[in-house]
Amino acid sequence: MCGIAGLIHRGKSSNVGSELQGMLQALKHRGEDSTGYALYGDTDGKNFIMRFKVGENVGEGSSSVMEDVSVYDERKKIVDETLAEMGAKVVKEERTLPYSLRYEIDYDTKDLLDFSQRIESIPGVEILSMGKSLEVIKDLGNAKMVCDRYSLDKVVGTHAIGHARMATESGVDIKSAHPFWGYPFSDVSVVHNGQLTNYWNNRRVLENKGMRFMSECDSELIAVYIAEKMRHGATLEEGMKESLTGLDGVFTYFVATKDSLGMAKDTMAAKPLVLYESDDLVAMGSEEIAIRSVLPQEIDTYDPFDGEVKVWQI
Amino acid sequence: MANLKTVSKKSKAQSMGMHTEVLTGRTQQKFFNPDEAENFYYFGTYDVDFNKRTELDVKDMTAPEANKEIDNLMSQGYGTIVIKNPQGKHSLGVGILNKLNLIFEGSLGYFGMGSCDGPIVRINGRVGWSCAENLMAGKVVIEKNAGSCFGAAIRGGDLICKGSVGARTGIDMKGGTIIIGGDAGAFTGFMMQRGRIIILGDVGINLGDSMYDGTIFVGGEIGSYGSDAVDSELTSNDQDWLKRKLKVAEIGENFDVSKMKKIVAGKKLWNYDNLEPTEKKGAI
Numbered sequence: 001m002c003g004i005a006g007l008i009h010r011g012k013s014s015n016v017g018s019e020l021q022g023m024l025q026a027l028k029h030r031g032e033d034s035t036g037y038a039l040y041g042d043t044d045g046k047n048f049i050m051r052f053k054v055g056e057n058v059g060e061g062s063s064s065v066m067e068d069v070s071v072y073d074e075r076k077k078i079v080d081e082t083l084a085e086m087g088a089k090v091v092k093e094e095r096t097l098p099y100s101l102r103y104e105i106d107y108d109t110k111d112l113l114d115f116s117q118r119i120e121s122i123p124g125v126e127i128l129s130m131g132k133s134l135e136v137i138k139d140l141g142n143a144k145m146v147c148d149r150y151s152l153d154k155v156v157g158t159h160a161i162g163h164a165r166m167a168t169e170s171g172v173d174i175k176s177a178h179p180f181w182g183y184p185f186s187d188v189s190v191v192h193n194g195q196l197t198n199y200w201n202n203r204r205v206l207e208n209k210g211m212r213f214m215s216e217c218d219s220e221l222i223a224v225y226i227a228e229k230m231r232h233g234a235t236l237e238e239g240m241k242e243s244l245t246g247l248d249g250v251f252t253y254f255v256a257t258k259d260s261l262g263m264a265k266d267t268m269a270a271k272p273l274v275l276y277e278s279d280d281l282v283a284m285g286s287e288e289i290a291i292r293s294v295l296p297q298e299i300d301t302y303d304p305f306d307g308e309v310k311v312w313q314i
Numbered sequence: 315m316a317n318l319k320t321v322s323k324k325s326k327a328q329s330m331g332m333h334t335e336v337l338t339g340r341t342q343q344k345f346f347n348p349d350e351a352e353n354f355y356y357f358g359t360y361d362v363d364f365n366k367r368t369e370l371d372v373k374d375m376t377a378p379e380a381n382k383e384i385d386n387l388m389s390q391g392y393g394t395i396v397i398k399n400p401q402g403k404h405s406l407g408v409g410i411l412n413k414l415n416l417i418f419e420g421s422l423g424y425f426g427m428g429s430c431d432g433p434i435v436r437i438n439g440r441v442g443w444s445c446a447e448n449l450m451a452g453k454v455v456i457e458k459n460a461g462s463c464f465g466a467a468i469r470g471g472d473l474i475c476k477g478s479v480g481a482r483t484g485i486d487m488k489g490g491t492i493i494i495g496g497d498a499g500a501f502t503g504f505m506m507q508r509g510r511i512i513i514l515g516d517v518g519i520n521l522g523d524s525m526y527d528g529t530i531f532v533g534g535e536i537g538s539y540g541s542d543a544v545d546s547e548l549t550s551n552d553q554d555w556l557k558r559k560l561k562v563a564e565i566g567e568n569f570d571v572s573k574m575k576k577i578v579a580g581k582k583l584w585n586y587d588n589l590e591p592t593e594k595k596g597a598i
Contacts, residue, residue, distance in 0.1 A: 300458060
């Protein structure tokens with residue numbers, strides 16, 4: 001199953017961490033193997049924020065292999081050395097959990113491809129997100145557990161997307177959890193509900209074009225597919241519209257960038273989505289109860305139609 | 315085409331393309347004897363008084379708790395129940411096998427009013443997926459929009475959405491009438507086997523895909539026809555029926571039904587010879 005939720009405040013900021021937690025927790029019956037947040041927080045926009053992991057959560061229910069915690073420190077040390085070699089200065093460092101880190105980096109580049117490739121060439125290291133506003137936080141457990149673990153309830157920002165996952169196509173681990181970063185684009189993230197049936201064909205084509213995949217989760221394909229389209233000049237909306245024919249299967253997915261949020265629904269309309277739209281807020285989720293967690297009053301909502309793509313700006 | 319008032323029931327139904335089969339099945343002959351009407355009893359039904367009215371706030375209730383309380387109120391003879399604060403909860407109002415006036419002051423989530431037989435329901439809000447699935451009889455009116463699979467597998471009754479609906483409306487329906495005031499999504503009438511769907515607005519792709527029987531009326535544009543769905547002549551009988559149905563549904567008062575398109579199954583894909591349960595009840 002899986003559940004997705006997203007919201008965008010237009011013209012103001014809000015406590016998006018807490019709001020998304022409420023929406024995803026309302027969807028926990030759709031899956032609580034893992035939960036992920038892509039939060040677009042208020043920042044000064046000067047530094048990159050890199051969320052990355054140096055290992056997996058090997059707690060109850062995990063499909064990952066236990067590692068000695070000491071390897072996490074070794075990997076972190078290599079990351080630090082690599083960043084220094086590239087001239088990237090770590091301004092602030094947080095280590096929420098032994099395997100999960102957040103760096104604020106002073107680094108002047110518009111091309112994150114080389115940067116990302118060098119960091120991820122370190123075995124066991126994966127960048128979860130890179131951007132000047134975006135932070136992807138994902139881990140095992142339901143929305144509240146992940147929110148509490150990473151203290152997300154106080155995050156203030158303009159928009160956010162998230163995912164409550166029931167693992168079906170790949171393992172119960174962080175690397176297969178959503179959201180996926182739109183590697184190598186700054187501030188692009190994707191969540192998806194559905195199944196893609198031409199995953200391997202598309203993956204082979206995209207890998208031949210130099211794109212990278214970190215998991216075997218079919219949803220990752222959407223992030224890479226959209227990113228590849230944008231890399232060749234397409235707008236977010238154009239890339240999403242192309243995906244309706246380029247991707248085969250059943251899907252509803254959200255894509256977020258630094259200043260926008262979009263949704264796409266496949267031509268079979270086989271996956272649910274309920275949408276609320278007003279002048280100052282758009283909220284959407286797999287079920288209306290997700291929207292009700294932030295808008296308990298009576299509101300007008302609707303289901304987008306088959307093959308529909310919509311994009312909103314902050 | 316003959317006027318509705320002057321033709322027999324059988325030819326009326328046949329002339330409107332509702333069903334043409336000859337009902338000779340063993341089930342009908344063996345199990346449904348009109349003399350046994352007094353033994354036809356539904357478990358869980360009550361004698362209710364429509365003038366006895368109450369309100370129920372379900373804000374802090376789970377769906378099972380709310381449904382159990384509705385049942386409890388019916389057992390006390392309440393025939394009009396107003397539900398406050400449904401707040402998009404799933405599976406509210408399911409399994410009501412009673413005559414009942416039920417009013418929801420707000421929106422329902424998935425599977426609202428599923429498997430019902432008899433109630434008159436008004437939902438002053440929106441409904442999620444699979445509203446009124448398996449409805450046997452009664453009337454359900456939704457004032458706003460509805461999600462996908464609206465009226466899936468209904469066998470009787472009237473299901474009315476004044477707004478727009480998602481995909482697969484009337485999927486697998488076996489009787490009854492679905493009326494949509496706005497637009498409908500893809501695969502409307504997918505595998506429908508009987509009954510009628512009326513859409514005043516536009517409809518998406520693959521309309522009536524793999525339909526066995528039944529009729530779809532569309533007032534707006536059609537995205538595309540599904541396999542086995544074909545146009546048919548809109549007769550005067552059809553127009554009479556459409557006018558009457560829209561009037562009863564309090565929808566499309568000034569709608570010009572003469573311009574509607576009528577879509578039916580292009581092939582005979584069915585082979586039924588048994589009465590549906592609602593027809594059996596009617597026979598009794």
